[in-house]
Amino acid sequence: MTRPAWPIAALLVGYPVWWALGFGGLSVIVLAVPMAVVLWRRRPIRVPRGFGLWVLLLAGYLVSALMLTETPPGTYGEFGPGRLLGYAMRLALYCSVLVMVLYLGNLTERELPQLRLVRMLGVLFVTTVAGGLLGVFAPGFEYTSPVELLLPEWLGENSFVRNLIHPTAAQTQKVLGFSSPRPEAPYEWANAWGSNASVLLVWFVVGWWAYGRVRHRVFVAVVVALAAIPVVYSLNRGLWIGLGLAVVYLVVRVGGRTRVALCGAAVAAALAFTLSPLAALFGQRLDKPHSNDIRAFTVSATLAAAGHSPVIGYGNTRNARGNHRSITTGRTEWCQSCGHPPLGSDGQLWLLIITQGFTGAALYVAFFLGAIRRHWGDRSPIGLAGVLVMGFVLLYMFVYDGLVTPLSLYLVSFALLWRNASLQESQP
Template sequence: MPRPLPRWPLYALFVAFPIWWTLGLGDMIWPLFAIPMTVLLLRHGRLRAPRGFGLWLLFLVWMLASAIQIDTGGRMIGFFYRALIYLAATVIFLYVYNGTERDLPARRVALTLTAYWAAVIAGGYLGVLFPHGSLDTPMAHIVPQGLQSNELVAHMVNPRFSQGNPDGFWQNEPRPSAPFAYTNGWGHNYAELIPFVLVALAFLRRGPLFRLVLVLLPVSLIPAFLTVNRGMFVALGLGLGYAALRMTVRGNAKGLLTLGALLIAALGVNLAIGVEDRVADRVSNSATNETRLAVYQEAYERTLESPLFGYGAPRPSLLGEGVPAVGTQGQFWNVLFSHGFVGAALFLGWFVWLCWRTRRAPTATALWTHVVVVMTTVMIFYYGLMDSGLVIVMIAGALALREAESHPPTRPRAAPLLATPTPPRVPAPA
């Protein structure tokens, strides 16, 4: 008889995340808590994995093998961190997938991630209200200064509240980013978490916690819009539109009304703070689209020179000063450049398989977690997923698979080919 999997690791990861962030451990908490989760999985007694999981395992092997391409100590730090995140996301996926509805009920998982969403909103408001702010964490006084010269480590131990130039706030700068290093990190986490919030509302239905989450939804739109995060808008539009289409086909009027109310709230906030003008100003005064396309092309062309294992990690662009490093503008491009064409095919194949395997979505929880996977499969082409973004989508995939397996499709039983026809029943005479 398998031992039950306790819920406390998920609570410690997501509900207590503000504590880890203020300590300077926000980016490292995922691999740290993967250790006790691994022990608990081994003690569980029966470890299961879904069909198709071999794609992800092959990607992990290929990713680790590409370490032979690392050429500097600084890049090895980045490679080691990303490898830990990949492995931690794998452990967390297996933990949720192996948990039963009794051990790790979908309701508890959704509420846990809703608590994390609330922390993301609070971080967004820190960026709005204190754009000049940053956090001097205890880890900043422990980590050697030599390590803090690495940009990744510096962001971990001295997290800032916003990204950009604080003096240009009304020109869409700075943009809220806390509790993440970059505004794009805030955007993709927010987009991935909204479906979990809707699942939590469906489970709660009424009560003080239901009302609190209901109030937080429109409140959360203010920092979300002030990020002027076009990728987040695209992902949410795609995900909610796809969910609305599925609900229409199923005749789910209640779900469509919920989405309609959310859309009305979004339009209201949009009118109140002039999001359209901010987005138009950002588009007209920014060359990020052209720069991104140039970096994507460079990632592809340079990978042709090292097609098997890539370069192990992002490297400076050859396009000139001020251009982002190749492999930093989208998770797919990071994997392609860092781990070659085989690594990219395995990585993308895993997400495509996960979309296909969870497409049936027999329950509301299954539908919304499937939506997270679909949205993320699009976002990997323009957002990086390292740390929490990858963890969230793996949790969504594990829950969607669990729901699909616990609600197998019902098919009408076929009649035997040689069955003797049943004679028609003759009513008895009155």
């Protein structure tokens, strides 16, 4: 691999180091700087179709800053450093992932072969499985990162910032009626682990199974079997639905022997899972839809608040008054379950609606829908996988936040589709 491609290797293969240092999902912001330098030196810069939609999304986010001082009805909170910090963080991430896409699309196949990029994502999947197993078997693992030690106390104790810079193995929640550790290492939240695991699984299978030899395929089978443990213990219904729909998608889109082999593998995997101890935990989670009421409350509150600024939103999230159990704002001795959930915290779609209005949400959806429409005819393994991931984006936006790490993986997948189309166009 030639020198210009090192930042993406540092981002994907070197991600465990970033996480251990406390940068984690913020690593893309750091690495966007050398990527931008590479792009500047090789002008003119090629851009993908649909590029204008993301630029408009960024422009809209800049305009939404005008509403940062406003407090919509049904919410509370004062304008201050925390709100500005959240806004700046999201803006930096939106800009950084755009730089990353342009960087990937402007590297030649010789500088960064497609298969090498796909296999880098596969390496990150192995890291994700290892982190998931750590969360299952050592859920209490955590430590103070170097970045956390360097930050001022007022910043490090901000809940949003702390999730990004404080390495933890699992997120403990009362999902099944008792405290249940949900794997999150090496990412910022348990839901981010679920979203990333499904996206990376797709590329792991493509890179090491579809384009692999016998020994690679044995390795894939072993890792995927191990991955089933944290996938179930994550209690992520969105992840489970995504994986189920992925199987349906592939059965419909592939043909011949591949379809037969896929169906056989799916049946065998389902049988093995049914006979394993994991099946009981899976059933318990389905019987306890713990988060439904919370999500219904925050979504309805988000839509109500966004209705007062439907075009440009409010630049950042706001705290709702009360929650799904009580009108009380904040936890009290007599109401330990009371709180003030941030609006837009239950899915990227809702986050966009509160921060950038319905306009921003429409641009986001149009960007990924456009990618599916343009690349639907690409039936290569990378084409099929990339379109599947774009489908994941549109599914998960209802239940998972795209920020921080998931959005980076979504945009790397988008870049793979763009690069694949360019390679096919260049072939005689």
